[in-house]
Amino acid sequence: MLLEHLTNYCDEKYQEQCARGKCSIDECTHDHGSCPQPGENKCELCLREVHYHHPNGRKDYTCDKIVNYYVCRYAHKYASEIAYSFDVLDCLSTYDKFNILSIGCGPAPDLMAFEKYNMEHNSVPITYIGFDVNPRWKPIHQEIVNYCGSTGMKAQFVPEDAVEYFRTNKVFKANVLVLEYVVSHFICTEQFDQLDQFFSDVAEHIVAFMEKDAVIIIQDTNHYKLGRDDFVRLVRSIWARGQKFKRYKRYFDFNINNNEQKYRKPYPSTVLKYRPSRHLQETYCSPRDCCGGVQLLLELEVKK
Numbered sequence: 675m676l677l678e679h680l681t682n683y684c685d686e687k688y689q690e691q692c693a694r695g696k697c698s699i700d701e702c703t704h705d706h707g708s709c710p711q712p713g714e715n716k717c718e719l720c721l722r723e724v725h726y727h728h729p730n731g732r733k734d735y736t737c738d739k740i741v742n743y744y745v746c747r748y749a750h751k752y753a754s755e756i757a758y759s760f761d762v763l764d765c766l767s768t769y770d771k772f773n774i775l776s777i778g779c780g781p782a783p784d785l786m787a788f789e790k791y792n793m794e795h796n797s798v799p800i801t802y803i804g805f806d807v808n809p810r811w812k813p814i815h816q817e818i819v820n821y822c823g824s825t826g827m828k829a830q831f832v833p834e835d836a837v838e839y840f841r842t843n844k845v846f847k848a849n850v851l852v853l854e855y856v857v858s859h860f861i862c863t864e865q866f867d868q869l870d871q872f873f874s875d876v877a878e879h880i881v882a883f884m885e886k887d888a889v890i891i892i893q894d895t896n897h898y899k900l901g902r903d904d905f906v907r908l909v910r911s912i913w914a915r916g917q918k919f920k921r922y923k924r925y926f927d928f929n930i931n932n933n934e935q936k937y938r939k940p941y942p943s944t945v946l947k948y949r950p951s952r953h954l955q956e957t958y959c960s961p962r963d964c965c966g967g968v969q970l971l972l973e974l975e976v977k978k
Contacts (some may be wrong), residue, residue, distance in 0.1 A: 675786070675788045675789060675790060675793070676782075676785060676789050676818065676821055676825075677749060677750065677753055677786040677789075677948060678824075678892070678951075679789070679817075679821050680749065680781060680814065680817060680818065680821070680953055681745055681746050681749050681750070681787070681950070681951075683814075683817050684741075684743075684745040684746050684781075684814065685742075685746050685953070685954065685957070685958075686965040687742045687813075688739060688742035688746060688769060690865070691738065691739045691742065692739070698812070698889050703736045703737045703914060704737075705718070705730055706844065706953065715743075715819075716857070717737075717739055717740045717743040717915070718743075718747070720732045720737065720740055720748070721740065721743070721744060721776055723742065725813045727896050729853060731797070732783040734808065735780075735808055735810055735811075736808075736810060737810070738810060738813075738936075739808045739813060741781070741808075741814060742811075743958065743969075744780075745758050745781045745807045745814065746954055746957070746958040746959075747783060747948075747958045747959060748783070749786065749963065750946055750948045750949065750950045750954075750959070750963075751946060751963055751964075751966075752784075752854060752855070752893075753783040753786040753787040753790075753883065753947075753948055754784035754787070754946040754965050755790065755854075755893050755926070755965045755966075755967060755969070756784045756787040756852070756891065756893060756950050757786065757787040757790065757947045757948070758787075758855065758923070758924070758926075758941050758947065758965060758969075759891050759969055759971055760787075760789045760791050760817075760941055761941075762922050762924060762971055763831065763850040763889050763891075763922075763971060763973060764840065764902050765887060765889065765973055766791070766795075766889065767795060767796060767940040767971035769796070769798060769849060770790065770798055770801075771798050771799045771800075771801070771929075772788055772799070772800045772801070773801045773846065773847060773850065773851070773885075774801070774803070774847045774850040774851075774852065775803050775805075775836075775846055775848035775850065775851050775852070775880065776802065776803070776804045776805065776851075776852040776853070776854070777805050777836045777851070777852070777853055777856055777876070778806055778851065778853065778854070778856035778859060779804030779805060779806050779831070779852075779854075780811060780855075781814050781818070781873070782802065782804050782815075782818055782829070783854065784805070784852045784854055784891070785800075785818070785829065786800045786948075787826075787948075788800060788802075788850075789823055789827065789863065790849065790851045790948065799826075799827075799830045800824070800827045800828070800927065801827075801829075802828065802829045802830070803828070803829075803831075803848075804830070804831045804832070805813050805831075805832050805833075805834065805835070805836035805852065805946065806833065807833055807834060807835060808833075809833060811831070811833075812831075812833070814933065815831035818831070819831070819922055828871055834961055834973065836876075836880070837872065837876060837879055837880070840879045840880055840883075841875075841879055843898075845880070845883040847883065847884070847887070848880075848884050848888060848957070849884065849885040849892070850886070850888065850890075850892075851876075851880065851881065851884060851888065851890045852874075852891045852893075852912060853889070853891070853893075853894075854891070854893045854894070854905045855893065855894050855967075856891075856892075856894070857869070857892070857894050857900075857901035857902075857904060857905065858895045858897075858900040860872065860901065868962050869904055869907065870907060871905075873907045873908040873911045874911045874913070876908060877911035877912045877914075877917075878895075878911075878915065881915075881974075882914055882915055882917070884974065885974070885975075886974055886975055887974060887975075888974045889971065889972065889973050890919075890970075890971070890972040890974070891969065891971055892905055892908070892969060892970040892971070892972075893965075893967055893968075893969050894967055894968060894969075895967050896925055896926075896930075896937065896966065896967050896968045898934065899934075902937070902968055905970045908970075909921065909970075912972070917974060917975065918974075918975040919973055919974045919975060920972070920973040920974075921970070921971070921972055921973075922938075922939075922969075922970075922971040922973075923937050923938030923939065923968070923969070923970055923971075924937065924938065924939055924940070924946045924968065924971065925926070925937035925938070925939075925941070925967070925968040925969070926940065926941055926965045926966050926967060926968075927940035927941070927944065928944050928959060928964055928966060935968075937968040937969075941964075944965045945964060945965070945968065946963060946964060946965060947965075949974070
């Protein structure tokens, strides 16, 4: 399966990179020219700078070692979070194909989840187009394409802005749109002022051309400062264009006491649906890892 294949691939690459020693000053891609000492958790400190918007820290996944570490650290978690949405979106079991469009796809954990769902349920053709402007993902994307070519899935990755691409190119007729940790990335990379335009463009240039029985999956951080409360902007943009839909809000309740983090309805569990191997858990993860964040799920009006 892709999840296991890619985490093994990235683990091997990361161990090779670590064996070569610490990056030289010329190689270092840290925003302020000096990468933190890796310590026991290796690249975890840099990832925290990206995810928690450290003012003097790394702003994005701009390091080859980090992207490999990222896959080993988070692929099982993020694929598991997407998999929980399948329990809500019953319509997926009726699809005769999955045409998935993923914006800000990174290492494609959504594709990993859909492959596993497909194997367990209806076994239909999967076509996947992922958009991510970060060139550091290119070797990983090529590995995914190679894997898919040997399994019958079709995967393509476009290193461009998805909205800009579909303004001038033929729209991919998707029945699944995924935005996984994209909204928070806008904020962490100081692009908050572009969020309204992004949602409007997604509604106009992508959602408007999707199948009418399509679904939209938004998975992101459960924090008001990282875009959770801005999901409604996309809802309004879609509604304003006459598209009707069913809406589901879900969150992962890991003993949450703050009522503002209770995003409508909790999932019954936070346990990872896909567990990393013992090696990956001991090297990159934590036995306490669980699913987190919130989801906004939209099921577009079914064709009459």
